[in-house]
Amino acid sequence: MNLPATSPAPAVILTGDRPTGPLHLGHFVGSLRNRVTYQHEYRQFIMLADAQALTDNMDDTDKVHRNVVEVALDYLAVGIDPKLSTILIQSQIPELAELTFYYLNLVTVARLERNPTVKEEIRLRGFERDIPAGFLTYPASQAADITAFKAALVPVGEDQIPMIEQTNEIVRRFNRIAGRDILVEAKALVPEIGRLPGIDGKAKMSKSLGNTINLGASADEIRAAVKKIYTDPLHLRVQDPGHLEGNVAFLYLDAFDPDQAGLAALKEHYVRGGLADSLVKARLEVCLQELLAPIRARREELAKDRGYIMQLLKDGTAKAREVAAQTADEVKAALGLSYF
Secondary structure (H helix, E strand, C coil): CCCCCCCCCCCEEEEEECCCCCCEHHHHHHHHHHHHHHCCCCEEEEEECHHHHHHHCHHHHHHHHHHHHHHHHHHHHHCCCCCCEEEEEHHHCHHHHHHHHHHHHHCCHHHHHHCHHHHHHHHHHCCCCCCCHHHHCHHHHHHHHHHHCCCCEEECCHHHHHHHHHHHHHHHHHHHHHCCCCCCCCEEECCCCCCCCCCCCCCCCCCCCCCCCECCCCHHHHHHHHHHCCCCCCCCCCCCCCCCCCCHHHHHHHHHCCCHHHHHHHHHHHHHCCCCHHHHHHHHHHHHHHHHHHHHHHHHHHCCCHHHHHHHHHHHHHHHHHHHHHHHHHHHHHCCCCCC
């Protein structure tokens, strides 16, 4: 008798966010809309990295706590389906901390300090040598998060690729010690459109810089933000030729305008002169209002029942913990730490 062919299990993908504030358009472009697609193609775990957020927010733990639900609301509002994606709270899975503890023995302080991503984050935060130990050892913690679910794919920006490389160094060293492949190496999945600049033209859209447009922004907030968007400082008169490079209005249109053919014509008009910045911004506002209105409406409806959101998070975390616990048991057994 011929048995029916079985399809291979979908690859595991791990992604997530630090819950330090509501999510914004930068998150939407860089990760959220991709996650809506990934959940139909992969076994997707989405982590609310509250424990990691404490590495530089111990002076305001309430900010982290209250934003767990806020970020979860953003997830659901953009179309992430808890039936297709497992949404989990990092701090509620103690096996992740346990794996981090073991992995710290597989990496040196010097190697952690050489990690380009860690070095840049330390510089941005002005830590110098006054670095929280939890922040410095984040690569080991991230390795625990990735390997706990045996994720083969991790969506990251290009600046985060060194973190994935360091995870794989830990994986290879552990597997050598174990004498067999227990942990899985991960591949960085870099989105086509990477980091979105802030409305002020700064390289990064950031809550602390006040240059974001949140996913839950009202129509008036969107309109006010679009008016402030950085364009071409040399485009002083309507008839002057405009420049596209560094022009945030056009960068946003590239990301959000569904009519790319019409946008190409608009760019040509702007470059040759005769097109006012106000008209470019008007087109952008229409795009953003149409994009965010249904997200805002879904978010407001979901926010009426926060108990429902917490139950979803509880269920997703319990499901994720079963997977992480299995990996932790395998790791402990390989290290000879299974006594009973």
